[in-house]
Amino acid sequence: AQKVTQAQTEISVVEKEDVTLDCVYETRDTTYYLFWYKQPPSGELVFLIRRNSFDEQNEISGRYSWNFQKSTSSFNFTITASQVVDSAVYFCALSEARSGSEKLVFGKGTKLTVNP
Amino acid sequence: GAGVSQSPSNKVTEKGKDVELRCDPISGHTALYWYRQSLGQGLEFLIYFQGNSAPDKSGLPSDRFSAERTGGSVSTLTIQRTQQEDSAVYLCASSHPGLAGQETQYFGPGTRLLVL
Numbered sequence: 001a002q003k004v005t006q007a008q009t010e011i012s013v014v015e016k017e018d019v020t021l022d023c024v025y026e027t028r029d030t031t032y033y034l035f036w037y038k039q040p041p042s043g044e045l046v047f048l049i050r051r052n053s054f055d056e057q058n059e060i061s062g063r064y065s066w067n068f069q070k071s072t073s074s075f076n077f078t079i080t081a082s083q084v085v086d087s088a089v090y091f092c093a094l095s096e097a098r099s100g101s102e103k104l105v106f107g108k109g110t111k112l113t114v115n116p
Numbered sequence: 117g118a119g120v121s122q123s124p125s126n127k128v129t130e131k132g133k134d135v136e137l138r139c140d141p142i143s144g145h146t147a148l149y150w151y152r153q154s155l156g157q158g159l160e161f162l163i164y165f166q167g168n169s170a171p172d173k174s175g176l177p178s179d180r181f182s183a184e185r186t187g188g189s190v191s192t193l194t195i196q197r198t199q200q201e202d203s204a205v206y207l208c209a210s211s212h213p214g215l216a217g218q219e220t221q222y223f224g225p226g227t228r229l230l231v232l
Contacts, residue, residue, distance in 0.1 A: 035220070045207065045223035091159065101164035101172035102211075103149065104221060108158045 002027045004094050006107035013082055014115050021077045021110045023092030029053075031097035034068065034075045035104065040088040048090075051075065082114045118142065120224035122208050128230045129198055137193045137227045141210030148191050149211075149221060150175075150183060154204035162206075165191060166213075198231045205229070 003026040013019045025034065036048040049059065051068050059066050063080045079086055089111045093104040121140040129135050141148050150162040164172040165185045176182070180199075185191040195202055205228050209221035 037223075042225075043205065044225045045209075047220055047222060050220050093159075099172075101149075101161075102147070102219075102221075103161040103164055103172060103175070104151075104159075105161070106159035 002029075002032075002094050002096055002099075002105045004092050004105055004107035006090075006092055006110050008110045009108070010111045010113070012113045012115065015084060016081050017114075018078060018080050019082050019112065019114075021079075021090050021092075021112065023075045023077065023107060025073050025075065025092070025094045027073075027094060027096055029096040029098050033095045033097070033102075035093040035095070036066065036075075036077050037091045037093065038088045039091065039109070045091070048077075079112075082112075084114050084116055087112060087114045120208055120210050120222055122206075122224040122227050124227060125225065126228045126230075128232065130232055131200060132197055134194065134196045135198055135229065137195075137206050137229070139191045139193070139208030139210075139224060141189065141191070141208070142212075142222060145210035145212045145222075146188060147211045147213060147219070147221075148185060149209040150191070150193050151207045151209065152204045153207055153226070157204075159207075162193070195229075198229075200231050203229055203231045 005024045032053045034051045038046045065078045067076045089109045091109045092107045123138045148165040153159045161175040167188045180196045183193045205226040207226045209223045211219040211221045
């Protein structure tokens with residue numbers, strides 16, 4: 001069965017600190033997809049990144065970077081020089097190719113608070 | 117272009133009443149998903165549509181829940197005889213099928229349902 005674990009329930013940092021959000025996943029499928037979404041206080045889920053299981057290249061987008069490691073089944077997300085606007089709940093999600101529906105299984109989320 | 121829209125944004129109902137929640141996906145997106153977000157259960161998949169068909173209804177929690185999609189576009193999620201445990205935010209997402217496998221799901225703002 002597929003499962004996503006985000007062990008950090010809440011993280012609080014001061015502006016300009018770097019912060020890493022952890023995500024560990026479980027799947028028996030060899031083809032799968034990993035996602036990160038951001039949910040600001042307004043409530044709408046905002047897509048951040050998609051990664052497929054065949055692509056272990058790390059990715060950087062501005063202050064955001066992602067570290068995908070199949071060996072440890074992890075897909076961690078780092079925000080460099082955090083800003084108050086980064087305050088949100090961040091969700092990691094997994095989708096298995098064999099599910100047919102490509103439904104997302106989400107972790108419980110990590111609430112990030114960036115204080116000025 | 118326009119994103120996924122949902123209506124109503126908020127719904128308060130009395131226990132035992134029926135409610136209908138509407139989702140308007142991004143134009144051209146043939147895949148449509150319903151999810152539920154509650155404090156206790158996190159983000160859970162409910163149902164998946166491809167066109168007007170629903171090949172995966174595995175997440176519907178009971179037979180009080182049903183959904184339909186018409187014209188390959190708008191979808192309606194109906195909850196009959198609402199119970200207090202149905203109180204949650206109901207999120208709709210859509211995606212466009214691609215050749216690269218799993219495509220990104222884009223979410224609407226959600227309908228916040230409160231059953232009194």
